[in-house]
Amino acid sequence: MNNPFLSHNSIISSLGFDSASVVEGVSQEVSGLKLVDNPEIAPHPLYTSLIDPTLLQERFEALGPQKEYTRLEKMMLLALNGTVAPAQLGLTERVGLIVSTTKGNIDLLSDQDAFPRERAYLAALAQEIKDFFGFKTEPIVLSNACVSGIMAISVAKRLINEKKFDHVFVVAGDLVTPFIISGFNAFQALSTEQCRPYCKTRSGINIGEVAASVLITKNPKFEIDGSVEILGDGSCNDANHISGPSRTGEGLYRSIRSALREARLSADDIDYISAHGTATQYNDEMESIAFDRAGLAKAPLNSLKGYFGHTLGASGLLETIIGMHSLRQNTLFASLGFRELGVSLPLNIIKKTTAKPIDTFLKTASGFGGSNTAAIFKKMKG
DSSP: OOSOEEEEEEEEBTTBSSHHHHHHHHHTTOOOOEEEOOTTTOSSOEEEEOOOHHHHHHHHHTTOOSSOOOHHHHHHHHHHHHHHHHHTOOOOTTEEEEEEOSSSSGGGGSSOOSSOGGGGSHHHHHHHHHHHHTOSSOOEEEOOGGGHHHHHHHHHHHHHHTTSOSEEEEEEEEOOOHHHHHHHHHTTOBOSSOOOTTBTTOOOBOEEOEEEEEEEESOGGGOOTTOEEEEEEEEOOOOOOSSSOOTTOHHHHHHHHHHHHHHTOOGGGOOEEEEOOOOOHHHHHHHHHHHHHTTOTTSEEEEOHHHHOBOGGGHHHHHHHHHHHHHHHTEEOOOTTOOSBOSSSOOEEOOSOEEOOOOEEEEEEEEGGGEEEEEEEEEOOO
16 A cells, blocks of 8 residues: 555534544434524524533543644644544654644734734644644645545645655634624625535535644554545636636646546546535535536446534545545445435435445535535555
8 A cells, every 4th residue: 555544533513523423424314504693703593503601612622732722723723633643643843733724813903902913823832732742843834725625635645745754734624703704794695504415406605614633654653444535636726706606617626636646546436525515506506517528427426514513624624534534434325405306417416324335435615715625545455
């Protein structure tokens, strides 16, 4: 085996505070989205997934912090601890750290005095994470809209293949804040109902919050039950619009083709697709075109946004980890909320959670500014 692989992993979300609990919720088709009426978040009720602040504080205090940390920092530190601790890997100069986020501590720019405004810088967030665990190398911040989480895996793969590091920890996280909600509201993209990706009756996006982490390495010593190889990846910016996706799916199509080429696979070799699926009119339509162009219209496909909402820069990592568990359990998880196909080209939407032998999956993500990333993962036989 010459490919880097994903090993120990952890998820902090509204469905649980470890990967196993979260995946169990998904397997039971339980949504972490709730109708929230909180004027401090939005002027009207909306569906979102929020991490329980009391439980978050309790779990974080168990780590024995020596100073005060922001809400996002607590989420990300707790998630990363869930990967660092079981790995028992000495943090030498050969161990890298990638921090993936879209907005970071954006909430610190509001009127409050608990932390200096400079803490809102992404570099400051990464430094806090580095110092908490004692990483010996400078952290890499990856913030490329909503492809950040999956792109961080691609970057880690390259750093390991280029022998910059032997192991890389990736941690991703984003918050639900009034800034984020108001931004998507300005686009008229928010739904007043639970989101329904690819559905004829879809009416927009839900925003959620999550933190997740994973260890990426080539060392077989760190292989676990459920590890997956990274066979190939690709990223392409279609330069279509600052917020609107290409109508032809060009960037996503090219990303998928690049990933297939590197993996030396054909479209028929993909057992299922963990797609982006935000439930907006233009994104879902664009994806149907890109998948059709890539010969993937028949591949079983889901979007996990019905469980968590769109968790921005953390979504790609979150959904990849759930994909790992999907392969391990030989289970296709339902695309929650889907009723009737509402895009112009065929998609094989997973309507019910189903047991099926699966070995490979394709993870895709698309984001503002025309960014697109695709990566292919394969079950390790151990």
